[in-house]
Amino acid sequence: MKFYSLSSGVVNHLLSDREGRELDLPFEVTDQEMEIIIQHRSSFIVGRSGTGKTTGLTMKLFQKEQWHHLALQGCSVIENSTAEQSSAATEGKVIRQLFVTVSPKLCFAIKQHVTHLKRFACGGSHSAQRSLIDMIDFDEEESQFKDIQDSFHDIPPSYYPLVITFHKFLMMLDGTLSNSYFSRFQDASIPHDQLRNSRSVAFQAFFRTxxxxxxxxxxxxxxxxxxxxxxxxxxxxxxxxxxxxxxxxxxxxxxxxxxxxxxxxxxxxxxxxxxxxxxxxxxxxxxxxxxxxxxxxxxxxxxxxxxIDLQRRLKHEKYVGDQMDFIYIDEVKDLTMSQLALFKHMCNTVDEGFVFSGDTAQTIARGTDFRFQDIRHLFYKNLCWSQELISMRIEKTKGQISEVYHLTQNIHTHAGILKLSQSIIELIYRFFPFSIDVLKPESSLIYGEAPVVLESGENENAIIKRFGNSGNIVGFGAE
The missing domain is CATH 1.10.10 (Arc Repressor Mutant, subunit A)
Structure with missing residues (x-):
């Protein structure tokens, strides 16, 4: 069962809708998640599947939207520390927040969640500006981002917070810089204007081949x-x-x-x-x-x-697209160090502007391999202490990097399943000691028996065999 405190925020949320639609109550976050949400410095979040990493990121983003909305309304009730943090972002009319994830399916779910939360932050008025995301085929990136331009130049304020996949991020960055990487592959079958347009069906076919x-x-x-x-x-x-x-x-x-x-x-x-x-x-x-x-x-x-080509161009020309106030990178385990280093050009507020989240035991993309300590090293060496910023910093700030937050309370799974999964994690620790981060075992508030293991033949899918192919089965991991 879930219990909700009938706070003023929940009451306002229930009263915010004037059109009689069903409203989703906001998430009740755990103490661990709340610690992450109120953390003002750039941070690193690691936890296994179901521990609330993505929830923490979206609620953190939502809180920034609330602060900004209140500041624009001239609200004087904000605490001093909150007002100071928000002041820089509220100088303009929009707070630029960028949320990047690898999976198109997760990106679609987050976009819907953020849209709900933004309506809440704006007292229900946001729905008049942009309607909820249509139930499109969210596995097709060109459909999901058909209205988003292919560069970071002058993105309309209504598109923020901008929630995109990492693939779309790369395409937009390529379109922001001169001399697109793909111009070298131009052939007679693709017109030049379509080559720079990631929404083009011809371009997508070219990219895939x-x-x-x-x-x-x-x-x-x-x-x-x-x-x-x-x-x-x-x-x-x-x-x-x-x-x-x-x-x-x-x-x-x-x-x-x-x-x-x-x-x-x-x-x-x-x-x-x-x-x-x-x-x-x-x-x-x-x-x-x-x-x-x-x-x-x-x-x-x-x-x-x-x-590599994007890195080379960024060394020789200045990034002139929108500067982000805050950047949230989910599923960070599916990105390489050089891919993560691209984000340093997008945000000047290095001390407060970045949140990295993921789980190195749960990798979707083939070909990526690192631990969270590698990200902290990258952040310290390539973002905090890049050549442009060294002269702006003083010695006493050296080494002040946020610790890695470990989320251990699992909200999706009962204790029996967690004990089985932990036994497998222990084997990985033992035989592949450098492959994943060592975390405290997860806990659950719900007791349950150990699960039954379904064995399958060499070329059969155990889930489809038992339950049939309903069309709603979602693939997991690198498969």
């Missing part, structure tokens, strides 16, 4: 590599090393061409967080070199190539 993701790498590239190099290696491991370390790691950001040299990559085996030997790294690097030649010959690219 030219991008090398893990599926293309394993099926079309892997069989053509030297079998003497690949026989003791796994395609997923090699693709992860290429995307997350050789072309997307912390060292790659600093490399002149955005890629680690063979010498620097092999040296990674000396680190405490590595379980790949030097000989294996030498083999992986040879495969990487063959892969780059084949990819270039095919006229194809991978997401790391796109990001």
């Amino acid at each position: 030219k991008e090398v993701n893990y599926e293309q790498f394993s099926s079309l590239y892997w069989p053509h590599f030297n079998t003497q190099l690949t026989k003791n290696l796994d395609a997923a491991c090699v693709f992860t090393e290429i995307i997350s370390h050789i072309k997307g790691g912390l060292g790659a950001i600093e490399a002149c061409d955005g890629k680690l040299s063979q010498e620097d990559y092999v040296k990674l085996s000396e680190g405490r967080s590595s379980d790949i030997t030097k000989p294996k790294r030498e083999q992986i690097y040879e495969i990487f070199q063959d892969y780059e030649k084949m990819k270039m010959g095919n006229g194809e690219f991978d997401m790391a190539d796109f990001v």
Whole structure:
């Protein structure tokens, strides 16, 4: 059961609707989530599935919207600390908040939730400006973002808070800078004006056929590599090393061409967080070199190539799009370090403007590999202490980085399932000690028995076999 305190906020929410529609009550957050929401500094949130990471982010965003709305209305009841934090953002008519996630499905759900919350913050008047999101096919990004332009130049105020996928973020950043990355791939079948338009059906088809993701790498590239190099290696491991370390790691950001040299990559085996030997790294690097030649010959690219080009252009030209007041990055475990480094150009309020959230035990994208300590290192070295900001900072602020918040109370799952999942996590800690962050075990307020494990044959789906294909089954993880 859920219990709600009949606070003034809930009463106002119930009274805010004048059209007789059913209203969703706002979430009642846990003490852990409230600590995250009221934290003023940039922060890092890690927790397993169902512990309320996304809820904490959306409520934090919503609170900023409330403060801004009250400040614009000339409300004098705001506490001093809140007013100080809001003052910079309220100088203009809009507070620019950017929420980025990897999954289109999660993005769609968050957009709906944020729209509900924004109506609440504006006393119900927001619905007159923009109607609720239509029930579109949220798996199609071009449908979900058909009304959002392909650059960060002068985004209409009504579009904030801006909730987009990371793919859409990259396309908008590419459209903000000169010389689009995709102009080099232009062929006769795609008109030049459509090449810069991510909403174009022709462009989307072009993008899908030219991008090398893990599926293309394993099926079309892997069989053509030297079998003497690949026989003791796994395609997923090699693709992860290429995307997350050789072309997307912390060292790659600093490399002149955005890629680690063979010498620097092999040296990674000396680190405490590595379980790949030097000989294996030498083999992986040879495969990487063959892969780059084949990819270039095919006229194809991978997401790391796109990001490297964006980094190069940002070094040589100033970002002139909208500056964000606050940036929330969910599902951060599915992004590489070089991808995360792009956000530093979007927000000047580094100390307060960023929230990173995710779970390294729950990865959706193939080819990404890191722990939250890597993000803190990136944040400290590439955002807080970038060359442009060093001269603006004083010594006493050095090292003041928010701790990683661990969410441990699970709101979706009962204790029996959590005990089983924790036993699997313990095995990962034991046999793959560098692969995921070590967290305290999760707890639940609901008791339950251990679940039954459904075994399936080699080529069958256990869920569909037992329950039928109703069309509502959602895929999980990298599959």
